Amino acid sequence: MHGISYYDLRHVTGEITHIEIDNAVVESAGTSLFNKAILRVLVKSGWGILQIDNYTPCSGTKFDELLGRAARLAGITEEHVVLGDAPRGTLAVPQLKENPRDVSIEEKSALLAGIEKSATRPGIVNRRASYIERIEQVRFSDSSGNEYSYEMNRSGFNILAVASRNGNVQMGYEREHSINGFNLRHQQKSGTKAAEIAVALLDATLAKGGKMRAVLDPELAGVFAHEAVGHASEGDLIQEGNSVLSGKTGERIGNETLTIVDDPSIHEFGFDPVDAEGVAVARTEIIRKGVINAFLHSRESLAAVGNGVAGHARAMPGEPPLVRMSNTFIEAGDSTTDEIFAECKNGIFLKGSRGGQVDPGRGIFQFNAEYGYLVENGECTKMVRDVSLSGEILTTLHGIILCGNDRMMSPGYCGKGGQSVPVSDGAPHILLNDAVVGGSGVD
Amino acid sequence: MRWWVAVAWIEQLIKEGGKAVDEVEVYFVEGTSVSADLKRKKLSLATISQDCGLGIRTIHKGRIGSSSTNDPGRWRECLAASVASGKLATPQEWDGLPGPVPLDMTPLSFDPSMEVEPDSAKKLLQAMLDGATKHTAEVTSGSATLSSMEVTLANSHGVRYSDRNTSVSVSLEAIHGQSTGYEFDQSWTLDRIDPENVGERATFFASESADGKDIPYGEYDVLLSPLAYAELLGNVFVPALSGRNVHAGRSRLATSLSERVADPMISMYDDPLLPGADGSVRWDAEGSPTRRIDFIRDGILCAFAYDLKTASRYGKKSTASAVRGGFGGSPAIGHHNFVVDGKRETVDDDRVVYVHNVVGAHTANPMSGEFSVELSNAFWVENGEFQEPIRSAMLSGNVFDLHHAISGLSPASRAIGSLILPSVKINKQRIIGK
Numbered sequence: 001m002h003g004i005s006y007y008d009l010r011h012v013t014g015e016i017t018h019i020e021i022d023n024a025v026v027e028s029a030g031t032s033l034f035n036k037a038i039l040r041v042l043v044k045s046g047w048g049i050l051q052i053d054n055y056t057p058c059s060g061t062k063f064d065e066l067l068g069r070a071a072r073l074a075g076i077t078e079e080h081v082v083l084g085d086a087p088r089g090t091l092a093v094p095q096l097k098e099n100p101r102d103v104s105i106e107e108k109s110a111l112l113a114g115i116e117k118s119a120t121r122p123g124i125v126n127r128r129a130s131y132i133e134r135i136e137q138v139r140f141s142d143s144s145g146n147e148y149s150y151e152m153n154r155s156g157f158n159i160l161a162v163a164s165r166n167g168n169v170q171m172g173y174e175r176e177h178s179i180n181g182f183n184l185r186h187q188q189k190s191g192t193k194a195a196e197i198a199v200a201l202l203d204a205t206l207a208k209g210g211k212m213r214a215v216l217d218p219e220l221a222g223v224f225a226h227e228a229v230g231h232a233s234e235g236d237l238i239q240e241g242n243s244v245l246s247g248k249t250g251e252r253i254g255n256e257t258l259t260i261v262d263d264p265s266i267h268e269f270g271f272d273p274v275d276a277e278g279v280a281v282a283r284t285e286i287i288r289k290g291v292i293n294a295f296l297h298s299r300e301s302l303a304a305v306g307n308g309v310a311g312h313a314r315a316m317p318g319e320p321p322l323v324r325m326s327n328t329f330i331e332a333g334d335s336t337t338d339e340i341f342a343e344c345k346n347g348i349f350l351k352g353s354r355g356g357q358v359d360p361g362r363g364i365f366q367f368n369a370e371y372g373y374l375v376e377n378g379e380c381t382k383m384v385r386d387v388s389l390s391g392e393i394l395t396t397l398h399g400i401i402l403c404g405n406d407r408m409m410s411p412g413y414c415g416k417g418g419q420s421v422p423v424s425d426g427a428p429h430i431l432l433n434d435a436v437v438g439g440s441g442v443d
Numbered sequence: 444m445r446w447w448v449a450v451a452w453i454e455q456l457i458k459e460g461g462k463a464v465d466e467v468e469v470y471f472v473e474g475t476s477v478s479a480d481l482k483r484k485k486l487s488l489a490t491i492s493q494d495c496g497l498g499i500r501t502i503h504k505g506r507i508g509s510s511s512t513n514d515p516g517r518w519r520e521c522l523a524a525s526v527a528s529g530k531l532a533t534p535q536e537w538d539g540l541p542g543p544v545p546l547d548m549t550p551l552s553f554d555p556s557m558e559v560e561p562d563s564a565k566k567l568l569q570a571m572l573d574g575a576t577k578h579t580a581e582v583t584s585g586s587a588t589l590s591s592m593e594v595t596l597a598n599s600h601g602v603r604y605s606d607r608n609t610s611v612s613v614s615l616e617a618i619h620g621q622s623t624g625y626e627f628d629q630s631w632t633l634d635r636i637d638p639e640n641v642g643e644r645a646t647f648f649a650s651e652s653a654d655g656k657d658i659p660y661g662e663y664d665v666l667l668s669p670l671a672y673a674e675l676l677g678n679v680f681v682p683a684l685s686g687r688n689v690h691a692g693r694s695r696l697a698t699s700l701s702e703r704v705a706d707p708m709i710s711m712y713d714d715p716l717l718p719g720a721d722g723s724v725r726w727d728a729e730g731s732p733t734r735r736i737d738f739i740r741d742g743i744l745c746a747f748a749y750d751l752k753t754a755s756r757y758g759k760k761s762t763a764s765a766v767r768g769g770f771g772g773s774p775a776i777g778h779h780n781f782v783v784d785g786k787r788e789t790v791d792d793d794r795v796v797y798v799h800n801v802v803g804a805h806t807a808n809p810m811s812g813e814f815s816v817e818l819s820n821a822f823w824v825e826n827g828e829f830q831e832p833i834r835s836a837m838l839s840g841n842v843f844d845l846h847h848a849i850s851g852l853s854p855a856s857r858a859i860g861s862l863i864l865p866s867v868k869i870n871k872q873r874i875i876g877k
Contacts, residue, residue, distance in 0.1 A: 019531075022691060023691060024533075025533040025535070026531055026532050026533040027532070027533075028507070028509060028528065028532060028773065029528055029531040029532060030508060030509060030510050030524055030525065030527065030528025030531070031510060031524045031527075031528070032510050032511040032512060032521075032524070033510075033511075033512040033514065033517060033520065033521065033524070034512065034513050034514075035512075035513060035514050036513065046482075046485070046486060046487040046488050046489070047487065047488040047489070047490075048489055049488060049489065049490040049491070050490075050491055050492075050493075051490060051491070051492035051493065051494070052493060053493055053494050053495050053496075053513045053514070053770075054495070054513055054514035054515075054516065069491070073489040073490070073491060073561055074489065076479070076486065076489050076561050076562065076565055077479075077485075077486045077487060077488065077489055078485045078486045078487070079482060079485040079486065079487035081487065105527075105531060106531065109531055125692030126691045126692040126693050128691070128693075162691075162692055162693050162810060164692055167695065167698070168811065169692075169693075169694075169695050169810040169811055170808075170810060170811060171808070171809075171810045206813065209660070209815065209837065209839055209873070209875035210660065210875065211877075236482075239482065240482055240483060240583040240584050240616075241483065241581055241583050241618060242583035242584065242616065242618055242623070244621060320488070320490070354806045354808070355803075355805055355806045356803060356806060357802045357803040357805070357806070358802070359623055359802055359817075359819060361583065361616075361618045361621070361623040362621055362622060362623045362819075363621055364802060364817055364819075364835060365802070365817075366802045366803035366806070366815075366816060366817040366837070367803065367806060368803065368806030368807075368815070385808075385811075385813070386808050386811065386813035386814075386815070387815070388803065388806060388815035388816075388837070388839075390802075390803075390815075390817045390835075390837050392835065436837065436875070436877060437875075438815025438816075438837040438839045438875055439815060439839055440813060440814075440815070440839040440840050440841060440873055
C-alpha cells in the first residue's frame with residue numbers, strides 16, 4: 001500500500017515521578033504522564049516520519065491514513081535507504097528488587113530528605129537532592145510482522161552540595177541510578193560524600209595545565225572510553241563521513257591490553273531488552289586488544305557501512321532511533337591500583353566526571369574531572385580542582401599503558417541529536433601517558 | 444487582535460480545580476513542526492511532528508503543586524496529580540498568581556506567511572547546499588526545521604492570554620580531511636535567515652581550518668565569536684544571575700550587587716520586547732507582563748532575575764523572567780532576549796587568537812566559573828583577516844574573571860539561541876597548546 005517497502009511503529013506511554021528538595025524545602029514533587037509515538041516509513045526512498053503526541057493505537061483505514069501521510073513525506077527524500085538484516089529477539093527485563101510503584105511518594109520524599117540532610121556540614125551553604133523515576137511501556141511493531149512490548153523502570157537520585165567561603169564557591173555531586181528497582185534506601189553516605197568533597201575543594205588548588213602522566217579513576221576512564229572511542233564508532237557518523245575511525249577497521253589504535261566494549265544486553269543503566277528498531281541487542285567489541293574491530297550500527301548504517309553490529313539504535317519516546325552507545329566500558333586488565341600509581345610516579349590522579357564532548361570528525365575530545373590529586377613519587381598529595389583532559393582519538397589511546405583489574409560502571413545520560421538517553425560508562429583505573437591536562441593554575 | 448478562543452475544557456479545568464485549591468494555572472501548547480535532514484548531500488529523512496503539552500499548577504495555602512501531560516484528554520488525571528503534588532510541597536510565602544492586564548496581543552515573533560511544509564524545508568536544504576559549493580569541503584549532515592505553535596495561558600484570576608510563534612532553523616556540518624566546520628541560523632521568520640551563508644560558512648571553516656599549526660603554551664589576547672562566547676556565558680554566567688541560585692547560595696554573584704563584576708564597557712540586559720528578536724514576548728510563562736531588566740550596567744551588577752515563586756519567597760517582585768522548557772514544562776527562571784552590549788569598535792586589527800567555537804563548555808564549574816575547553820576552528824586573525832589556522836589547543840580560565848579582562852566588543856551582534864552577543868576580545872587568556 002502506498003508503495004511502502006517498510007514501516008515501523010514505536011509507541012511509548014508512561015509516567016515520570018520527580019521530587020526535588022532544596023535546603024530542606026520540598027520544591028516540587030509529583031507525577032506527569034506521557035504518550036508518544038513515532039511511525040517511520042520507507043517507499044524505496046529515505047525515511048518519512050510522523051511523530052505523534054497522544055497516539056491512540058488504530059488499524060484499518062485510520063492506520064492506513066497515517067501510513068499515507070508518512071509515505072508522502074518519504075516522497076520528498078532523495079536517498080534510497082537500505083536496511084541490513086539483523087537478528088531479532090528480546091531479552092527479559094531484570095526483576096525489580098523493590099518496585100518503586102510499591103513505595104508511596106511520601107516515603108520517597110522522606111528518604112530523599114534524609115539523603116539531602118546528610119549533606120549538612122559546616123561550610124555547606126546549599127544542598128539540593130532530586131529523585132527521578134521513569135516508567136515506560138514500549139510497544140513496537142513493523143511491516144515484517146515483528147512485534148514486541150516491554151516495560152522499563154528506571155529510577156535514581158542526585159545530590160549536590162555547595163560549599164562557600166569568602167567568594168570561593170565549590171560543589172560536590174553524587175548520583176545513583178538503577179534499572180534494578182527502588183534505590184533510595186540506605187544512601188545517606190552519598191550526601192555525606194558530596195558534602196565532604198565540596199568542603200575539601202575550598203582548599204584545593206587549581207591544576208596547572210600541560211602534558212603529564214595521569215591516573216584516571218573508573219568513572220572518569222569510563223567517560224574517556226565514551227567520548228574518545230564510543231561516539232566516533234557510531235555507524236551513522238561513519239556513514240556521513242564524520243568520524244576519524246572511518247575506514248580504519250583492523251588498524252591498531254592502542255596497545256594489547258586495551259579492549260573497549262559497548263553492550264546493551266548487560267544489566268546496567270544503559271540496558272535495552274531490544275533496540276528501538278526491533279533488533280536483538282548484543283555485546284560489540286569496538287576495540288579488541290588494541291585493534292579497531294567493530295562499529296555500532298542501526299540496520300541502515302549496517303547496510304551502508306558494514307564492519308559492525310546492528311542493535312544499537314536507541315530513541316527517546318516519540319523520537320527517531322539514532323545509533324547510540326548503551327553500556328560502554330574498557331575491559332579490566334591485570335594491574336593492581338598500587339602498580340598503576342607506582343608506574344605513574346609523578347603526575348596527576350583524576351576522579352569523577354563533570355561530562356565531556358567530542359568532535360568525532362576532527363577526532364578531538366574533551367572531558368572534565370570533578371577533582372584530583374597531584375601524584376608525587378607514586379603517592380597522592382595535594383588536592384586539585386577544575387581539571388580537564390583533551391586529546392586526539394587516533395593518538396591518545398596509545399597512551400593507555402596500564403589497565404587495572406577493578407572495573408566499575410557509573411550511570412548517566414548521553415545527548416545526541418537533541419535526544420538524551422540513559423547510559424552507563426565504566427573502566428578500571430587506567431594509566432595514561434602524555435595526557436593533555438587543562439587547568440588555569442600557575443606555578 | 445486577540446487570539447484567545449475560549450477552550451471549553453480549560454474553563455472547566457479551572458472551575459473544577461477551584462473547588463480543591465486556592466489558585467489554578469493552565470499552560471497549553473499545541474504545535475506542528477516539519478524537518479528535513481541531509482545525510483551527506485542527500486535528503487534522507489523528512490519528519491512531521493505534532494506536539495502538544497498541558498502544564499497545570501495548583502496553589503493552596505502556599506503549597507505549589509504541578510503536573511503535566513501531552514494528552515489533554517487526560518486533564519482530570521493531570522489536575523488530580525497536581526493537587527496531590529501540592530500536598531507534598533513545603534508551604535512557602537506566596538503573593539498569588541497575577542490577574543489580567545490589558546496587553547496588546549499582537550504576536551511579536553510570528554510569521555503568518557511561513558509555510559510549515561516539507562517543501563519549505565527542502566528548499567532551505569538546497570540553499571545551504573548551494574552555499575556549500577564555494578569551498579573545498581564535504582557536507583556530512585544538515586538539517587532544516589520549520590515550526591508553528593500556539594500557546595495559551597489561563598488562570599483562576601481571569602488571565603486568558605494566547606500567543607502564536609513561528610520558528611525556522613537551519614544547520615550544516617562539513618568536513619575537509621580531518622577538519623570540521625559547523626554553522627547554523629535561526630529566526631522566527633524566513634526573511635531573517637540566510638541558508639546560503641550557513642552553507643558557505645560551514646564549508647569555509649572546514650576548509651580553512653585544515654593544516655593548522657600548533658600554538659605554544661602561553662597567554663594570548665583572544666577574540667571569542669558570539670558562538671564561543673555563548674557557550675561560556677550560557678553555561679556559567681547567566682545561571683549565576685538567577686534569583687533562585689542567588690538565594691540558594693549557588694551563585695558566585697550572590698553578594699556582588701552594586702559591585703563591579705565586569706569591565707565598565709559591559710552591560711547585560713534582558714529585553715523581552717526587542718523588535719525582531721526571536722524571544723520577544725509580552726507576558727512571561729506565568730502571565731507577568733514583561734519588561735526590560737538591566738542586570739549589569741557599565742560593569743556594575745544591578746539586578747537578578749525572578750519568577751513568582753522565588754520572588755514571593757524572598758520578598759522580591761517577579762521580573763517576568765519565567766520561561767518553560769519544552770512542551771508543558773513547569774515555569775523556571777530564564778530570560779527572553781539576553782543581550783550583552785557596550786561600546787562597539789573594531790576588535791580584529793591587532794593580532795589575536797580568534798575562537799569560532801569551543802568543545803566541552805558544559806563541563807565548566809558553574810559555581811566557581813573555572814573552565815578548560817578545547818578550541819574549534821581557531822585562527823590567528825590580524826587586520827580583520829583570517830591568517831593561519833591553529834590546530835588544537837585548550838583555553839583555560841574563569842568565566843567570571845574574564846569579564847574584567849574584556850577589552851572590546853565587535854560592531855555586529857548575533858543571536859545564539861536566546862542570547863544576542865557580539866564577538867568579545869579578552870586580554871591575556873591562557874592557552875594550553877600541544
